[in-house]
Amino acid sequence: MTLRLAFMGTPDFAARSLAEIAAAGHEVARVYTQPPRRRGRGQAEQKTPVHQLAEVLGIPVSTPESFRDPQVIEEFASLDLDVAAVVAYGQILPQAALDAPRLGCLNLHASLLPRWRGAAPIQRAIMAGDATTGVQIQQMEAGLDTGPILLSETVAIAPTDTAASLHGKLMETGALMWPRALSALERDSLEAVPQSEEGVTYAKKITSEEARLDWTRPADELANHVRGLSPFPGAWFELDTGKEAVRVKVLMAKAETGSGAPGEVLDGNLLIACGEGALRLVRLQRAGKGAMDATDFLRGNSVEPGTVLA
Template sequence: MSLRVVFMGTPDFAARSLAEIAASGHQVVHVYSQPPRRRGRGQSEQKTPVHQLAEVLGIPVSTPQSFRSQEVIDHLASLEADVAAVVAYGQILPQAALDAPRYGCLNLHASLLPRWRGAAPIQRAIMAGDTLTGVQIQQMEAGLDTGPILLSETVPIEANDTASTLHDRLMETGALMWSRTLSALSRGSLEPVPQSAEGVTYARKISSDEARIDWSRSASELSCHVRGLSPFPGAWFQLAGEKGPVRVKLLMAEAVDGSGDPGRVLDEDLTIACGEGALRLVRLQREGKGAMMAEDFLRGTPVAVGAELD
């Protein structure tokens, strides 16, 4: 049976799910996405990836500032949807919105709940050194990612994964779960599984200060820190320059043997002493410049052996 689906989402991660649902034979009757934002050097107004795809597919789009408005709730109810599929929408839905579709709202979340509830589960999983994560579709409740699990897929975190590479694998795995979920929903064969009360962690948003590299940490911890923040927002440190400190993003690094004062440059290959072990810097991006490999970075920005990074 074909379902009437409302889709709510914003970034590329969500757009892939919208494409899959639209191709699965269900009727996507309306899309909600975040309002257009001014971006780039010209500060031109840009629609979200979900908004752009919905227009290509010919699906009506709404971009409310908030779902707290009764007018917005009434509009959602008027769509007479069977279900809402929610993927990285970026807004908290009140209970009235959760109750509006016939079967409620289902959310695709990029972790194995209850671990990493919240805004940044992909980054947090890598930063914490996790070796396994996954994608789950849950029945939404008023609490933050607290609802029962309807479908789950596990995904290994590889030793060289960055937030970007893991994001893409989880995006594809999650998108392909929608067809099975919606088909099972239409047959009445979904079996909700309550989340465990143990092992709850929260994936809070990444702050700029938190992204700064603390060289007193171990090299293995910093390797995870760097990969989890690559490419955005990017782990960073400061390098002394002629006109003052220069901010540098570190996009890839590997833990190696070495010792010295934390932050000290140990050799000409940009190996930096850490609290335990050392970190060889592999890919960097100087503020205002493009990303480059360490050898290319050093041609334009020499770093002396013995220098101290901040």
Template sequence: MTLRLAFMGTPEFAAASLAEIVGAGHDVVAVYTQPARRRGRGQATVKTPVHQLAELFGLTVHTPESFRDPEVIAQFESLDLDAACVVAYGQILPQQALDAPRLGCLNLHGSLLPRWRGAAPIQRAIMAGDEVTGVQIMQMEAGLDTGPVLMSEVVPIAETDTASTLHDRLMSTGAQLWPRTLAALERGSLSATPQSEDGVTYAKKITREDARINWAKPASEVADQIRGLSPVPGAYFELESETKPVRVKVHFAQPEKGDGEPGKVLDDALLIACGRGAVRLTRLQREGKGVMDAKAFLNGTDVPVGTVLG
């Protein structure tokens, strides 16, 4: 027996799940994803990773601007679905849509709920210095990531992890949860565990202010901020120049011993003083340039000892 499904997702993180669900032999009768957008310097119209993969599989793709449109909901209801699988879709589903599939809508989330409900769970977990995170599939409710948990997998966070490396591990682990979850759903053997209201945290969308490095914080927190925002949007500081400040993104840094005014360059290999301790900047990207190691960066950019970074 196979389930009659819709898949709803947008980024690469979601595309991996679509591949696993199709590979498990389920009948994906419709894929919903965000509309194609203009991107890059040439402003070419680019379809989402889920859209591109769905077309390779020969699946029917829908790209509604809003799932609150009555015609969109009516069309969704007409699909006569067993369930909908949702992964980073990017739109809030109204209750009428959540109720349409016979077995409801299931959502894959990149944290161990109720910690880090919301938009940026991977980045926020690293930025907070968490040692573990995970992926969970939940039964969707109207609230923000509040539904009962159906399947879960714990994933450790290494000291060398960035948002990019952790994203890829969670993407793979989460995708592999779908065949197990859907098989149990078919058998009627899924057990739903309500979320505790203790320990709820929210993974708010990353802002420009989140990305600016605050050297007054302890070195461990500065390093976690840098790792959690690498490679996108990238934690940054500003370096004074003769014309205007130059923005420099830092993609990796390691805490070390050191003491001085926060932001002060302590040696000729980019050891920077923090509020407590110091960090060694090892991977950087000057505005308009590619990512490079500290030695290559210093070959093209003068950062004398004693400079105070902004």
């Protein structure tokens, strides 16, 4: 027996799940994803990774601007679905949509709920210094990531993990959970475990100002801050070139010993004093330039000891 389902997702994280679901033999009646957007210097219209994969697989694609449109919900309901599988879709589904499939809507979330509900769980887990995270499939409710947990896998966060590397681990782990979850759903053997109301945290979107390095914080916290924001959007500081202040992203850094005024450059190889300890900047990217190691960065940018970074 196979399930008739819709898949709803947008980025490459979601495309990996779609590939596993399709390979398991389920009938994917429709894929929903965000509309194509104009991107890059040429502003060419680009389809989402999920959209591109769906076309390769020969699955019909819908790209509604809003799932609150009554016509969109009516069309969704007319698909006569057993279930909908949702992964990083980027739209909030109203209750009418959640209720349309016979078995409701299931969502893959990249944290161990109720910790890090919301939009940026991968980044927030690293930034907070968490040692573990995970991936869970939950039954969707109207609330933000509040539904009961159906399947869960724990993933360790290595001291060297960045947002990019952890994204890859969780993407693979999560994708492989879908065939198991859907098979159990067919057998009516999924146990729904309500979430605890203790330990709730929210993974709000990262703002540009929040990504800025605050040198008054301890160096180990800033090292986590850098890892959690690498490569995007990137932790950053401003460097005064004498002509202008330019934004510089820090893509790799490590906490070391050292002391000085917060933001003070302590040596000739980018050791920066923090509120506690010091942060060694290992890999950087100046605005409009490519990423480079500190040695190469210093060849083209003068950062003398005693300089105080903003």
